[in-house]
Amino acid sequence: MVRVGREIIEAMVLAAVVFLLLQTTVRNFKVDGSSMDPTLENGQYLLVNRLVYLNVDMDRLSKIVPFWSVEEDSSRYAIHAPKRGEIIVFEFPDNNPGNSRKDFVKRVVGLPGETVRVHAGEVFVNEEVLDEPYLVERDRSYAPEVTLGEGEYYVLGDNRAYSNDSRAWGAVPKENVRGKVWMVYWPAQGIQFLNIMTKIPDS
16 A cells, blocks of 8 residues: 555656656747748647757856856857747747737747848848748848847748738847747647758748
């Protein structure tokens, strides 16, 4: 009887650990709108990897982990910083504290330190046209040149004609990035894993 009770407690503890780990590293997100069509469709449910862009305070870590030392205050990403082409979920960069917080999903096209502009629907990064095979249709939009600061990202929807993105409100700071879209898990017939270019829509 004691053994059975111990096994039940161990199972409960393990389940709690797994649950906390998932809550820390993965979150779900529902696509609202058509700005990422056809890559992501309205109503789809996504799993977002929160760990990949997690910012680790190396100085704080050195005070917790024995024999770990750093020469100066520093931080780094747990795996890597957002890369061009990755689809991310982020909090809308609104400086008005009275407004409700809302998360968006878009694709990264511009990285820190780069100069980005949009001319007749074509994206120029450091004056080179960006190759975007994931687009089915191109719009004819324009956006003024902007140079991204440290930790800033330029994001656009794949459905450019119907996307509210960096062309309208500027860059996304790294503090607002929630994670990288990992997979579509619902509806069941649409299950797919996403990477930088794992889904290129049929033309």
